[in-house]
Amino acid sequence: MALIELIDISKSFDGELVLDEFNLKIKENEFITLLGPSGCGKTTTLRILGGFATPDTGRVLFQGEDITYLAPNKRQVNTVFQKYALFPHMNIAENIAFGLKISGKSKEYINDKIKYALKLVNLSGYEKRSVNSLSGGQQQRIAIARAIVNEPRVLLLDEPLGALDLKLRQEMQYELIRLKNELGITFLYVTHDQEEALTMSDKVVVMNQGYIQQMGTPEEIYNEPENAFVADFIGDSNIVDGIMLEDRVVKICGHVFPCIDEGFGRNKPVDVVIRPEDIIIGKPGRGIMDGVVTSNVFIGVHYEMCIQAGGFEWLAQNTTSYPVGTKVSIGVIPENIQIMHKPQSEDEEAISLDD
Amino acid sequence: MTKSAIKRLFSGPFLAFILCGTLVPLVVIAFYGFTDRSGAFTLDNIMAIAGGHHAQALGLSLALALISTLICLLLAFPLGLILKDSKIGKKGFMVFVFILPMWMNFLLRTMAWQVLLEKNGIINIALKSLGLPLLDIINTPAAVVLGMVYDYLPFMVLPIYNALIKIDHSLIEAAYDLGAGKGLVLRKVLIPLSVPGIVSGITMVFVPSLTTFAISTMLGGGKVNLIGNIIEQEFTVSSNWNLGAGLSLVMMIFIVISMALIEKFDREGEGSMI
Numbered sequence: 001m002a003l004i005e006l007i008d009i010s011k012s013f014d015g016e017l018v019l020d021e022f023n024l025k026i027k028e029n030e031f032i033t034l035l036g037p038s039g040c041g042k043t044t045t046l047r048i049l050g051g052f053a054t055p056d057t058g059r060v061l062f063q064g065e066d067i068t069y070l071a072p073n074k075r076q077v078n079t080v081f082q083k084y085a086l087f088p089h090m091n092i093a094e095n096i097a098f099g100l101k102i103s104g105k106s107k108e109y110i111n112d113k114i115k116y117a118l119k120l121v122n123l124s125g126y127e128k129r130s131v132n133s134l135s136g137g138q139q140q141r142i143a144i145a146r147a148i149v150n151e152p153r154v155l156l157l158d159e160p161l162g163a164l165d166l167k168l169r170q171e172m173q174y175e176l177i178r179l180k181n182e183l184g185i186t187f188l189y190v191t192h193d194q195e196e197a198l199t200m201s202d203k204v205v206v207m208n209q210g211y212i213q214q215m216g217t218p219e220e221i222y223n224e225p226e227n228a229f230v231a232d233f234i235g236d237s238n239i240v241d242g243i244m245l246e247d248r249v250v251k252i253c254g255h256v257f258p259c260i261d262e263g264f265g266r267n268k269p270v271d272v273v274i275r276p277e278d279i280i281i282g283k284p285g286r287g288i289m290d291g292v293v294t295s296n297v298f299i300g301v302h303y304e305m306c307i308q309a310g311g312f313e314w315l316a317q318n319t320t321s322y323p324v325g326t327k328v329s330i331g332v333i334p335e336n337i338q339i340m341h342k343p344q345s346e347d348e349e350a351i352s353l354d355d
Numbered sequence: 356m357t358k359s360a361i362k363r364l365f366s367g368p369f370l371a372f373i374l375c376g377t378l379v380p381l382v383v384i385a386f387y388g389f390t391d392r393s394g395a396f397t398l399d400n401i402m403a404i405a406g407g408h409h410a411q412a413l414g415l416s417l418a419l420a421l422i423s424t425l426i427c428l429l430l431a432f433p434l435g436l437i438l439k440d441s442k443i444g445k446k447g448f449m450v451f452v453f454i455l456p457m458w459m460n461f462l463l464r465t466m467a468w469q470v471l472l473e474k475n476g477i478i479n480i481a482l483k484s485l486g487l488p489l490l491d492i493i494n495t496p497a498a499v500v501l502g503m504v505y506d507y508l509p510f511m512v513l514p515i516y517n518a519l520i521k522i523d524h525s526l527i528e529a530a531y532d533l534g535a536g537k538g539l540v541l542r543k544v545l546i547p548l549s550v551p552g553i554v555s556g557i558t559m560v561f562v563p564s565l566t567t568f569a570i571s572t573m574l575g576g577g578k579v580n581l582i583g584n585i586i587e588q589e590f591t592v593s594s595n596w597n598l599g600a601g602l603s604l605v606m607m608i609f610i611v612i613s614m615a616l617i618e619k620f621d622r623e624g625e626g627s628m629i
């Protein structure tokens with residue numbers, strides 16, 4: 001049985017639908033990430049789970065029990081807030097002890113827990129420090145410590161690394177994964193950063209405009225995006241119109257490419273996704289079509305180039321540099337061509353594909 | 356001209372004002388307070404506070420000021436919470452309603468209470484017509500406290516409200532999230548974080564309540580003698596400036612001591628919030 005189930009959750013603010021019949025199951029001990037652009041309803045979902053917002057319709061189940069209207073202080077869920085929300089009038093130890101004191105734990109237990117939690121977040125000895133004397137990253141770790149000492153079944157994290165600089169963010173990503181493994185509790189993580197989502201999660205839920213676009217492991221999401229939104233949102237990609245001539249053959253920009261997808265029918269318009277790193281650059285005439293390099297930027301490790309070919313500007317990455325103006329050919333191996341159904345209408349572009 | 360010279364130039368009027376408006380009068384008061392009519396040094400004016408009706412008046416002043424400060428605090432905090440939680444448009448309106456009376460002269464407002472509370476005043480006429488027992492508090496300490504609370508309540512509400520709206524809402528949610536109920540959120544988050552507002556509210560109500568003579572004159576009808584009344588009478592009726600100044604100095608010491616106590620309480624409170 002799922003630990004948490006969101007069933008047909010709808011929520012609107014001022015007549016604007018933010019979540020529309022949203023369904024999600026969260027298993028015990030899972031690191032699950034809600035990923036989507038800003039304003040797509042991630043925080044709202046988290047707040048409904050934490051008890052800070054009630055859905056207009058739908059139910060929230062915790063181990064099969066309806067907790068839709070249960071007050072936040074009665075839930076076995078703790079939140080790490082985006083802006084840390086540490087109590088400025090308490091020192092670090094008092095902050096961490098807040099929940100434990102409320103649940104009436106003994107002094108020894110609380111002291112042990114504080115020590116344990118501080119060690120876990122690599123801030124041993126910070127008990128007496130004031131909140132304001134800590135850096136952003138340290139405050140964030142204290143916020144995590146304060147939440148986990150209560151041994152919640154689920155930890156909700158709302159863009160917890162959003163305010164940190166890149167290096168610290170990467171460090172914290174690894175710490176969070178380590179914490180999750182050490183604690184064995186369920187993490188529900190919210191971010192708009194696709195790299196973060198792919199690095200940390202067991203399961204990624206890609207959201208847009210209150211709908212789930214795709215759910216799956218990071219590999220599935222990256223390698224097999226189910227629609228153009230996911231493909232576009234997750235990493236850089238070339239999304240082009242194509243026509244599925246028959247099984248395993250797709251026509252792109254007037255050229256025929258072998259691929260491995262089947263079951264789309266004959267002469268069906270489709271969306272085709274090709275990742276920049278999958279484009280093979282060669283001498284003119286050696287690939288599937290010829291083109292000209294129109295831009296070239298070194299972005300560390302590899303060069304990112306635009307290649308004008310077949311009326312489309314292809315984004316390609318390669319460790320070899322081809323200067324601007326070079327005539328080249330491009331090709332793709334069949335396995336790296338991802339074919340997707342075209343949405344039938346504007347509406348469907350946002351609609352969940354999970355059911 | 357250097358930057359600091361410009362700064363000094365602009366602070367000139369302020370310094371002149373402080374000098375003429377605060378320091379000079381203080382020196383004059385101190386001079387009168389420590390001398391007798393012939394100009395010879397004496398401590399009699401200071402010591403006079405211990406004498407019978409002076410000490411009694413000071414005691415009554417302290418008691419009434421404490422009571423009205425407490426009542427203001429008990430009214431203002433819940434009010435601040437209500438204001439904080441009300442919708443944006445309504446919020447502005449309610450704050451406006453609270454500040455509105457401050458735009459009217461406070462003597463006029465106090466006088467209005469006199470008319471309301473009189474034996475044959477508006478309140479009693481209304482009560483009589485309803486067949487209810489009459490309200491007989493004019494010229495009693497109760498009426499004076501009522502006047503103090505009425506006049507000084509906005510000075511308690513505003514700083515508390517200001518402190519409350521500055522509290523980050525996510526702190527309140529974090530407290531709920533960690534298992535606190537409404538009462539604990541109030542005790543552990545809202546009250547501790549609004550202490551600066553509470554302290555300035557207390558200061559702004561307690562000091563004028565302690566030194567007032569207008570409210571006690573109008574609503575006490577000469578029967579409620581506060582230390583403010585006595586000092587005023589020494590300056591006006593008795594023309595004994597030396598005694599008046601001496602008693603004023605004692606009052607100042609009392610105020611300084613009470614402020615120090617509040618500050619101390621404030622700082623100690625912060626350390627032991629949980």
Ligand SMILES: Nc1ncnc2c1ncn2[C@@H]1O[C@H](COP(=O)(O)OP(=O)(O)O)[C@@H](O)[C@H]1O
Nearest residue numbers: 013014018036037038039040041042043044045
């Ligand atoms: N309390 C609220 N009142 C009005 N609108 C809200 C409120 N909370 C969220 N919204 C709106 O709901 C939409 C989704 O918000 P949110 O869940 O915070 O998105 P995300 O966290 O994915 O960026 C946004 O358009 C936002 O403006």
Ligand SMILES: [Mg+2]
Nearest residue numbers: 039042043044
């Ligand atoms: Mg958000």
